[in-house]
Amino acid sequence: MTEAAGDFDDRHDDPEVRMHKRLIIGCGAGRTGTSTLAALLNMQPGSYVTHERYSHRLKWNDGSAFAQKMLKAFAGFDGDGLYGDVALQWGSTAQLFLDEGARVVVTKRDLASWLTSWQRKSGRRDNWRPKDEGGTPEKSPWFDAFPKFSACQSKEEALTAYYRHYYDEVVGALANRWPEQVTVCDIEAFNSEAGQRQLLLFCGVEADRQLIEVGIRKNASRPKEE
Secondary structure, eight states: OOOOOOOOOOGGGHHHHHSSSOOOEEEEHHHHHSOOOOOOOOSSTTTTEEEEETGGBBBBBBBBHHHHHHHHHHHGOOOOOEEEEOOOOGGGTTHHHHHTOOEEEEEEOOOOHHHHHHHHTTOOOSSSSSSSTTGGGGTTTTTSSSSSOTTTSSHHHHHHHHIIIIIIIIIIHOOOOOHTTTEEEEGGGSSSSSHHHHHHHHOOOOOGGGOTTTTOOSOOOOOOOO
């Protein structure tokens, strides 16, 4: 696993490894390019990769039923490319897909710019603290899509705790158990041909089949209107 932009482990270039791994699950803490990742994967030949297939109905640490539902839905997939879904909540359920042989791509950006992006996007909403400690479930249907962090004096403190929990604990545990199947992709990888190509090799798309769109960007942050 690596976090450098476009710097993926060379072991993923082995054709015997990459040719048969087609189920792709993407995740990330939100505001990290998950929609961009889904768009890049979905544009590959013979591929069908969705973004937030189950929207806010998919809850943190309660996604096993949706995981099984999605695996069943994709059981008849007859394309010869990638298939799967990208959503921040899959971070808490990714082990179910990894047991099925999936590759998991985790998107990430630096903490400072990530905090700025979430503060702009969320406005007065607070999805990261319990309701009795400042959380605002009445303002967002996505409230249960995020884990909660108690004893935080501000939303920024809770967001920081969430970021560290997501990448250090959740993703760290996945990468330690399935090092060949999990990679962390810095958001800057989308801005270079080399970054996109190495990401697609990890996912199992051969070099001569890759479709590249440097600078592809979806779901750019806008201030929340309250």
